[in-house]
Amino acid sequence: MPVREMTESDLKQVLEIQRELSFQDWNEAQFKAEIKASYALCVVYEAPRAEADASSNIIGYAVFHLLGSDSELLSIATKAAEQRKGTGTELLKAGLSRLDFGNGDRMFLEVREGNEKARRFYEHHGFEAFGKRNNYYADGETAILYRKTT
Numbered sequence: 001m002p003v004r005e006m007t008e009s010d011l012k013q014v015l016e017i018q019r020e021l022s023f024q025d026w027n028e029a030q031f032k033a034e035i036k037a038s039y040a041l042c043v044v045y046e047a048p049r050a051e052a053d054a055s056s057n058i059i060g061y062a063v064f065h066l067l068g069s070d071s072e073l074l075s076i077a078t079k080a081a082e083q084r085k086g087t088g089t090e091l092l093k094a095g096l097s098r099l100d101f102g103n104g105d106r107m108f109l110e111v112r113e114g115n116e117k118a119r120r121f122y123e124h125h126g127f128e129a130f131g132k133r134n135n136y137y138a139d140g141e142t143a144i145l146y147r148k149t150t
């Protein structure tokens with residue numbers, strides 16, 4: 001499985017993906033804090049390279065928080081050119097499995113109302129919308145709250 005825990009040496013590529021998709025604006029220090037936090041799980045999807053090429057090839061990442069039996073998906077992203085090939089699904093599944101998600105556990109997230117791609121992705125994975133927060137984002141966009149239960 002090409003999903004593994006994120007390290008500080010992945011951050012250059014992770015920040016590039018975030019910049020390309022412009023859906024969030026965490027800085028390097030914020031990612032470093034997440035990597036270190038005991039309550040956070042940060043993962044990357046590293047696509048295999050040709051044998052002779054030892055450099056890493058990160059095409060997606062995700063950040064989760066575990067809060068007892070409740071967890072939160074804070075961020076998930078796949079490079080634009082690699083979307084719709086199952087990378088996001090692998091990242092989400094790895095998160096759910098490493099968080100030992102099951103038996104009454106719940107996962108929450110919020111997403112911009114107009115982020116259709118992400119909303120279809122979450123709905124595909126059994127998340128259901130249960131509320132909204134008007135004016136949640138700095139630009140005034142509404143957040144839709146989703147949860148997944150077992």
Ligand SMILES: CC(C)(COP(=O)(O)OP(=O)(O)OC[C@H]1O[C@@H](n2cnc3c(N)ncnc32)[C@H](O)[C@@H]1OP(=O)(O)O)[C@@H](O)C(=O)NCCC(=O)NCCS
Pocket residue numbers: 021023074075076077078079082083084085086087088089090111115116117118120121122124
């Ligand atoms: C949301 C995101 C992570 C999905 O990643 P992905 O690697 O493309 O996802 P997958 O290929 O695993 O998609 C799984 C399923 O989700 C649904 N889905 C994903 N992208 C979709 C889209 N653009 N339109 C409709 N359904 C979509 C489909 O059901 C898809 O299955 P299918 O391709 O067999 O039809 C990706 O679109 C992304 O990085 N978006 C920008 C960043 C972002 O907005 N992140 C979420 C906010 S934190």
